Amino acid sequence: MARDHELLHGALEALILRTLSDRSDHGYGISRRIRDATGGAVEVEDGSLYPALYRLERKALIRGEWGTSDARRRARFYHLTPKGRRRLGTQTAQWAAFADGVSRLLLGRKS
Amino acid sequence: VTSPRRRREFGANLRSLFGWRRPADDVAEELRFHAEMRARDGQPQPARASGVVAECAAIAAGADRATRRGQWLEEAWHDLRHAGRALRARPGVALGSILIIGLGLGANTAIVGLVNAVYFQPLPIDPDGRLVRIREYRVGSDGSRWQADIGRRSFDAVTAAPDLVSDAVLLGATSLNLVIDDVAERIPAVRTSAGFTRVLRTAPVLGRAFTPDEEQAGEDSGALLISQRLWDRAFGRAPDVVGRHVKAEARAFTIVGVMPTGFDFPYAAEAWLPGRFAPNERSLAIFGHLAPGLTLPVANERFEAIGRRLNEQNPDNAGLGLNAVSARQSLVGDDGQMAIALMGSVAMLLLIACANVTMLITSRLVSRQQEVVIRAALGCGRGRQVRHFITETLLLFALGGVAGWALAVLLKDSLVVLLPRTFVDELGMRSVPLDLRVAAVAMAVAMAAGLAFGLVAALRATRGDINAMIKDGSRSVTGGRSRRTVSALVVVEIALALVLVAGAGLLIQNAYRISRRDPGFRIDGLFTFQLDFRGARYAAGAARTSLLDDVIGRLQEAPGVEAVGMTTVNPFCCGDWGARISVEGQPAPSPQATPVVGHQLVTPGWFAAMGIALRDGRVFTARDREGQAPVAIVDEGFARRFWPGQSAIGKRVKRGQYDSTEPWMTVVGVVAPIEADGDYPEAWYLPYAQWPLGPSAEDAHLMVRSTGNPAMLLPAVRRAVAEVDATMPVFEPTTMAQLGRDRHAQDRIGATVTGTLAALGLVLATIGVYGLMSAAVSGDTRNIGIRLALGASSRRVLGQVLARAIRLAATGAIVGVPLALLAARLLRAVITDVEAPNLTLLAGVTLLLLAAAAIAALIPARRAVRIDPLRALRE
Numbered sequence: 003m004a005r006d007h008e009l010l011h012g013a014l015e016a017l018i019l020r021t022l023s024d025r026s027d028h029g030y031g032i033s034r035r036i037r038d039a040t041g042g043a044v045e046v047e048d049g050s051l052y053p054a055l056y057r058l059e060r061k062a063l064i065r066g067e068w069g070t071s072d073a074r075r076r077a078r079f080y081h082l083t084p085k086g087r088r089r090l091g092t093q094t095a096q097w098a099a100f101a102d103g104v105s106r107l108l109l110g111r112k113s
Numbered sequence: 114v115t116s117p118r119r120r121r122e123f124g125a126n127l128r129s130l131f132g133w134r135r136p137a138d139d140v141a142e143e144l145r146f147h148a149e150m151r152a153r154d155g156q157p158q159p160a161r162a163s164g165v166v167a168e169c170a171a172i173a174a175g176a177d178r179a180t181r182r183g184q185w186l187e188e189a190w191h192d193l194r195h196a197g198r199a200l201r202a203r204p205g206v207a208l209g210s211i212l213i214i215g216l217g218l219g220a221n222t223a224i225v226g227l228v229n230a231v232y233f234q235p236l237p238i239d240p241d242g243r244l245v246r247i248r249e250y251r252v253g254s255d256g257s258r259w260q261a262d263i264g265r266r267s268f269d270a271v272t273a274a275p276d277l278v279s280d281a282v283l284l285g286a287t288s289l290n291l292v293i294d295d296v297a298e299r300i301p302a303v304r305t306s307a308g309f310t311r312v313l314r315t316a317p318v319l320g321r322a323f324t325p326d327e328e329q330a331g332e333d334s335g336a337l338l339i340s341q342r343l344w345d346r347a348f349g350r351a352p353d354v355v356g357r358h359v360k361a362e363a364r365a366f367t368i369v370g371v372m373p374t375g376f377d378f379p380y381a382a383e384a385w386l387p388g389r390f391a392p393n394e395r396s397l398a399i400f401g402h403l404a405p406g407l408t409l410p411v412a413n414e415r416f417e418a419i420g421r422r423l424n425e426q427n428p429d430n431a432g433l434g435l436n437a438v439s440a441r442q443s444l445v446g447d448d449g450q451m452a453i454a455l456m457g458s459v460a461m462l463l464l465i466a467c468a469n470v471t472m473l474i475t476s477r478l479v480s481r482q483q484e485v486v487i488r489a490a491l492g493c494g495r496g497r498q499v500r501h502f503i504t505e506t507l508l509l510f511a512l513g514g515v516a517g518w519a520l521a522v523l524l525k526d527s528l529v530v531l532l533p534r535t536f537v538d539e540l541g542m543r544s545v546p547l548d549l550r551v552a553a554v555a556m557a558v559a560m561a562a563g564l565a566f567g568l569v570a571a572l573r574a575t576r577g578d579i580n581a582m583i584k585d586g587s588r589s590v591t592g593g594r595s596r597r598t599v600s601a602l603v604v605v606e607i608a609l610a611l612v613l614v615a616g617a618g619l620l621i622q623n624a625y626r627i628s629r630r631d632p633g634f635r636i637d638g639l640f641t642f643q644l645d646f647r648g649a650r651y652a653a654g655a656a657r658t659s660l661l662d663d664v665i666g667r668l669q670e671a672p673g674v675e676a677v678g679m680t681t682v683n684p685f686c687c688g689d690w691g692a693r694i695s696v697e698g699q700p701a702p703s704p705q706a707t708p709v710v711g712h713q714l715v716t717p718g719w720f721a722a723m724g725i726a727l728r729d730g731r732v733f734t735a736r737d738r739e740g741q742a743p744v745a746i747v748d749e750g751f752a753r754r755f756w757p758g759q760s761a762i763g764k765r766v767k768r769g770q771y772d773s774t775e776p777w778m779t780v781v782g783v784v785a786p787i788e789a790d791g792d793y794p795e796a797w798y799l800p801y802a803q804w805p806l807g808p809s810a811e812d813a814h815l816m817v818r819s820t821g822n823p824a825m826l827l828p829a830v831r832r833a834v835a836e837v838d839a840t841m842p843v844f845e846p847t848t849m850a851q852l853g854r855d856r857h858a859q860d861r862i863g864a865t866v867t868g869t870l871a872a873l874g875l876v877l878a879t880i881g882v883y884g885l886m887s888a889a890v891s892g893d894t895r896n897i898g899i900r901l902a903l904g905a906s907s908r909r910v911l912g913q914v915l916a917r918a919i920r921l922a923a924t925g926a927i928v929g930v931p932l933a934l935l936a937a938r939l940l941r942a943v944i945t946d947v948e949a950p951n952l953t954l955l956a957g958v959t960l961l962l963l964a965a966a967a968i969a970a971l972i973p974a975r976r977a978v979r980i981d982p983l984r985a986l987r988e
Contacts, residue, residue, distance in 0.1 A: 028143075028146065029143055029146075029147055030146065030147045030150040030151065033147075034154075047159065048144065048147060048159070048165060049165050052140065052143065052144065052165055052168075052169045053165065053168050053169055053172060055169075056140075056169045056172040056173050057172055059173070060172055060173065071146070071150075073150070073153065075146060075149065076142070076146070077143075077146050078139065078142075078143050078146075
C-alpha cells in the first residue's frame, strides 16, 4: 500500500480496529495479520503502526496491557474497548460509502 | 461511564509525573520485541525509522498532557474574556452585583480583621503567646470567682519555681504628679520589678532600660522611662530628653529612656520607674512566661497548689486562690464579645448578598437560555458550560472582593471602637490591622462563595433537555424550575434578614435598656474630677482631709454649684474596690467565705451631691471624724443580706476577718443601691474623715452637682484647687453622664453596627422580593393578560401578586423565627446581659418583613395590572 499518510491514517486505524475485533494481539501480531488478511497487499511499517496504536489508545479505542507472548516474552497486548468496537462500526460504514463512491467514479459502475 | 478510564489516565499521568514510568521505555521495549519476533520468523529487518520511539512516547504522555493543559488554560482564558464581555454587556447588573458582593465581603473582611486582631494576631508584648497574667481570686458566697489584685508574696512564690514560670515581672500602678515647666500634671505610671522590658519583649527606642543597680535601688534610683505620648506632649520629641531631670512629688527623677510607640502597658502608663515592693504589698499585677513545654491547665494546677500553701502560711492570704490566664485573655476580658456577635451578623449579611447576586445571575442565565441552547447545539458539553458560568461568577466575586477590601480599609480606623479598651489604651492600637491572614480569609470567602453560588446558578441554567429547548424555541422551559430556585433563595433571604433584624433588635433593646436603667443616683448635672494623694506631701491623713475640706468649701461657694461631695471610688470609672467584711454575730464559717462588698470612702456631702436616696437612719456628718466612734452606711442589699426583716441601724460591722483587730463600726444609715463597676451585689460606705489612710484613700473623685451645664464648671474647679494647693493637679475632668456613656460604648456601638447590618440585610432581601416578583410578572404576562381579558378585576390581579409576595415572606418568617430564637441563644451565650427575645419583638420583626415584601411587590403588581390584554395575548 502506498505511503500516502493522508489516506492511510483513517484506513490504517480501521484496519487495526478490525484486526483487534477478532482477538487481542501485540504490535507484531497485528502487522502480520494485516499482511496475511490482505494477501500481502498491505504491509504496515513499524514507523506507522506504533504511532497509530498509541493514537488509538489515547482516543481510548484500544487498550494496551503488558502480558506474556507465546514465546514467553514480555509483550504489550492490545484489545478493543467498547468505544473502539463502536468506532469500528461507523468506520466500516464510512469506508463502504467512501469505497462505493470512489468505485462509482473510477469504474463508472452503477448500483 | 468514563470513570475507569479517567482513573487510569490519572494514574498514568501521576506515575509519569513522578518519573516512575517513562512511556519511551514502553515503546522501546515494544519495538525490541517486534524486531525479535521478526528475526524469529526469519523476516528481513527493515531500516529502523528514526524518531518512532519519541513520536509514540509523545503521543502516549507528554504531548497528550501538554495539549490538555494547554487546552484547559486556553479555555479558561477564553471563559475569562467571555465573562468580561458578558459583564460589560450588562454593566448595570454587573456593577450592582459587585457592589452588593462588595458590601457583604467588606463587612466580613472588616469583622474578620477585628476578630483576628482580638484573638489571633500576636500581641506586641507577647509574640510567642506564652505570657500569662497570674492572679489571686476569691470565691464568692454564690460560688462565683472574684478576681483580686495580687500580692508580692505570690510573686515571690511563683518566681521561686523557674520550671513553672521562666521569667516574670511584678507591676504596680501608681501615678506621678510630674512638674514640667512649673506646671503640675498627674500622669499614670507603673512601678516595675527587675527585667520588665525583657519580660514584656520591648526595649526603649531612645536611651536605655533600667540598670541592675537602679532596679536594686527601686524608687530611690530616680530613674524614669517615659512613653512616646509623654515625650511628644511634654518634651516636643526633643532628642536630648534622655538625661533630663524632672521633679515629681518633690523628688528628682532622671529620664533614662523613651519607650516605643504604642507601648503604654499596663494601665495606659506614661512613665515607668523601678519599684521596691514591700513583702506584704498588694494591688499589684504579675505577668510571666510559662516555662517551656507547660500548658496553661497544667500550670494552673501548680498555681493552685502554690496558692493553697500561701493560704496556710499567711493569714492575710486566707481565702485567696492563685491561677493564671493568658495575657491575651486578661487584656480582652469581656470586650471580645461584640466582635464574636458581629461575626454572625456579617456572615448572614454576606449570605443574603450572595443570594441576591445569585438571583441576579440566575435571572440573567434564564434570559440567556438562547445562548446556552446555541452553545449546546454547537457541541459545547454541560461541564464546559457550567465552567463558563462559574468563571463569570468568580470574576464577579473577585471584583466584589476587591470592592470589599476597599470598604474594609475605609472602615478599619472607625472599627477601633470595637476593640477591647486595653488594646487601644495599653497596646496603642489605633486601627484594626488588615494583615495577610485577613486578606487570605477574605479571598477564600469570596472564592468559596463565588464557586458555591456560581455552581448553583450554572447548574440551574444548563439543566434540562437541550433538545426540548431547541424544539420549543421557548424561553420558559426552565423558567418554572428556575423560578422555584429563585423563590427558595428569596425565602432564605427573608429568613436570614429576620434573624439579622431580630438579633439587632435584641442588641438595640439591650442598649436601650442599659441607657434607661436607673443607676440609683442622678447622673445629669454631675461634674467629676480626680485628685491624687500619693506622695510625701499628702502622706498624712490630716493633710488630705484639710485639703478636701478647703476645696469642697470653696466649690460650694462657686456660682452654679448645688452640692459637692467626694468618694474614693467612682462608681462609673477607674476600677472598682471590694472589701472583705465581717458582721457582728455572724462569723463566716471559713476564711474563704468572708463576704466581699463594694467599698467606698465618702465625705458627708457625697450622698446629697449624687442624689442617692436615704432609706433609714442618717448620712455622715462633719462629726464623723478620726477619734469619734467609727460608723458605716450600708446599702439596702447589704441590709437585706445580713439583717433580713430587721433594721440595720445600730448593728455592727468590721473590715477583714471576724477575729481581726479592726474596730467594730456602727451602722448609722441605709441608702438606696446604686449601679457601679465591679457589680458587687452589696456595698458599704465609710466616712473618709475616719479613714484618710484607709484602703482606696489615695484616690479622690470629687462630684460637683451643678444647676447648669456641668461641663462649664472646669475653670471654677481649677481655680478652687489651685487656691488651696497650686501644685495639686486636677485630672480627668468629665461629667458622670459622659462616663456613663463610655461604660456602655460597646453595647451602644454594637447595637448601632448590628442595626445597620440588619437594615442592609432587610433592604437586600426586599430587593430580592422585588426582583423575583418582577420576573414572575413579566414571565406571566400572557396569563395575566388572559385573566384580565376574561374579566378579572385589576384589584384581584393586584391582590394575587401581593399575596404571592406575602406568602413568600411568610414562608421565610416560618423558617426564620426558629433560626432567630437559636441565634438569640447564641447571642446570649456570648453577650451576658442580653435578654431573651420576646413575642413583641418577633412579631414586630415578622410584620416588618411582611410589609417590606408587600412594598417590594407593589411595583411589579401595578405593572401587572396595567398589562394590555390584547398585546399580552398577541405575544
